[in-house]
Every structure is written in C-alpha cells, then in structure tokens.
Amino acid sequence: MSTPRSHIVVMKFGGTSVEDATAITRTANIVAGRVRKGLNPIVVVSAMSKVTDTLLAAAAAAGKNDREGALRLSDGLRTRHLKTAGDLVSGDRLTSLQLNIHHDFDALDDLLRGISAVGELTPRTEDNVVSFGERLSSQMVAAAFAEQGMSSTHVDARTVILTDAHYGKATPNEHAIENALVSQVLPLVDLGKVPVMGGFIGSCDGITTTLGRGGSDYTGALVGGGLHAGAIEIWTDVNGIMTTDPRICADALRVKTISFEEAAELAYFGAKVLHPATILPAVQKNIPVWVLNSRNAENEGTKIVATPPPCASPFKSIAAKKKLTIIDIVASRMLLAHGFLKMVFDVFDKHHCAIDMVSTSEVSISVTVDSKEALPAICAELSQIADVKYESNKALICLVGEDIRGHAGISGQVFTAISHVNVRMISQGASEINMSFMINEEDVEEAIRSLHNRFFVSPDPTVFDTEARTVVAGKV
Ligand code: ASP
C-alpha cells in the first residue's frame, strides 16, 4: 500500500455549493482556509445545481427530434454560466473564461443538433451531453479561486478518471486512475497549486463516460483513495448525518462519528447525504471521510470511519423510507418448495425491480419494493405460481447502530416504544447493525418521535453533538 499523504485533503463540493457566484465565493473561502492551515487541497466539484437535470432534459428532447426545445434549455444554461462567470471574475480572466464557456456551449449545441437530426439518443451521447455540467463548473471554480489569489489549476477529470465503457454508470479503473493522479495531479500539488476538477465524469479510450448520478462523491473518493490523501471532505448543505430527520424531530442531533457500514445502511433510507458505496475507495485505505456544510463551515460535520469508537447508545440514527409497496405471495400448494424463492426473485429481476426487504413463512413470502411501475406485470407473472396481493403507502423505519449487538433485549425496547403503532413486517438486518420494520406511511412521524424519545434521551457525548441540545435547551 502507498504511503499516506496526510497533507493532501480532497474537498468535494456538491451542486448547491457551486450554484451561483455567492456559493462559489463561499467555497473559495473554505478552500483558502485549508490552504492557510498548510494543507494541500484537491477540489472536486459537481455541476451547478440542477444543471445535470437540465442537460439530461435537453438530451432527451433532442432524442425526440425536439431540436428547438433542446437548444432552448442549453441557451438558458449558457446564460446562467456566463452570468455567474461575470459575477465572479473580471478582466482578462473573464474574457478567457467567457471564451471557454462559449466554446463548450457551441460544442454542446452542435451535439444536440446532431442528436435531433438522427432522433436517437445513445447512452454514449447522453454521457457526452451531461458531462458539460461538470466541465463548465470546474472551469468556473478554478477561475474564481485564481481571482481570489489562490494558485489554482483546472484539470480535465476525463484525463484522470479512467473507466470502462459502461456509459451512464462506468466502472473506474482504480489502478489506471492512481497512475494518472500520480503523473498529472500530484506534480501540481507539489508545486503548491490547487487542482480543480469536475466530479462524475471520466473517459474510456478518450470517449467521455460518467460514473452515474451523484457520481461526484465517487470521484472525490477515487482521487483521495488513489493519492492516499489524509482526508476527504464532502461539502454539502446539511450539518452532517443526524440522529433522525430534524423536520420530524426538532431535537435531532448531529452524529459526530459513524462507521462506514452504518452510513451505508442509512444512505438507502432517505438520509441522502451521500451514497456510501461511492466512498469505498477511501474507506478501504482507512481515509476518514467528512460530511460538512458549506453554508455553515464552522460546524464539525460527521466523520465516517472504517472502525467507529464504541458508543454507549445502541443506535446512531433512525431513518424512514416512504412510498413502499408490500407484496404478499402465498404459495399454499408448494409450501415454499425447493426453487420457489428463486422463481419469485427471478420474476422481480426480469422486471428490474429491486427488492428491499424479505420475510418468509412456511407458505408465504412478503417482499417490499419502492417502485410501482412494474408491479402489474410482476403480479401477473407471479400469479401463475402463487396467490399475490399488494398494498401501497407503506414505510420502512430503520434503526442503525453498530452497538445493537451489545444490547440484549433491544428489539423488545424498540417495539415497546412504538406499541401503539401497527407494525406490518419485521426484518433483522443480516448485517446486525440494522433493525427495520414496515408500518403505514401515516404513522411514520409518530413512530420516529417515539423511538427518538426512547433512545436519544441521554446520548453519548463522544458520538453525538449533545452541546447543540444544551444550547437549544439553554435558550428556552
Ligand atoms: N452532477 C451529477 C448529478 O447531479 C453528479 C453529482 O452531482 O454528484 O448527478
């Protein structure tokens, strides 16, 4: 394993942290702060907020021969980028940035015209269209940093993030990326420069690829992992991972440290801070990943580590996922005969419908899914081998904590806390760090509040930001 470069910090900024000139200036100040501390930042940025969605909409319009519609969307984006550039930099720097922006939008428009002419959008072309978001934002951010007196350099991420040709969700080649980082990015860092690159985008044999939606975190982790950085910072617009949704529970607390596995469990359940699979390249090298708030840079955020410190509370966080459907499949004749589960799963698989939770009894199997589109087709097929019925508007509540293991009788405590709520289906997470159960959607708030009151009355101050609660309480 390579030697850690503890002076390098990879700082990834999401769409809201680069959404306009104010946000980019705030981002520049945060990065300058790290430089003042003697650290060497490498900055990875998302496209400006909503730009990715707009580019995808433009590509889709072009794919349906709607040339004008596609170009109108592109025009709106051109105006927004030029306006932001004008707000951020001036003089020669502005002239050259404007030129680059026009150059990119001209290329994008050519592409959109081409797509409309053939009326066909391939995944490869779609990746090309959508890559403009990060290509543009990274150039603007690099220029803004320079304007603020930082020695920044723009790096085209496509020369570094080398992937396979799976357009739309390419798999990075970590070995090739590490080599590219060492030969192209490290020398810049060694010169005291701040490299700025777009997240999400990469290339395969010179053709643009993308890592999938939300892929900028992945880029951050690949860069941090590849260079064995001292830390990776994911800058978003929340204070970190919370004990539960603060909109439901006003006394939700920030979790100071959480394990990678706990974060992974939570990510699935609406705690949309980041997608943990994407930070795996960092976790594997034991590089801490921080989730921080660019609107509240003083806040310490949440640190995600491979092995968390012991916690006196059984749970770190409670999350909920709504809009689920539960499907009961009763196979009375087959008594769950050998091969039955496989047949059931194959049907879901065939319709690309992911199953969230499964529970089985002697004659029946219940599964939950989060999309309804394929259900009529799935049920039609399943009814050839079983009796099938489904119920929508369900929600999954999930309690996550590494320390569930050490607490005897924990499920008793959980279900006592919500004894007034009707529980439909229970799953003991195979990972042993997750307890989840299914309830009606309308009971979610009540269940979360009851559980939070039960399990976070006296939270462990080494793991949770209890000071925030003292401050709030002090004000009352
Ligand atoms: N801009 C891309 C997206 O919106 C990647 C990212 O922001 O992480 O999915």
Ligand code: MG
């Ligand atoms: Mg994101």
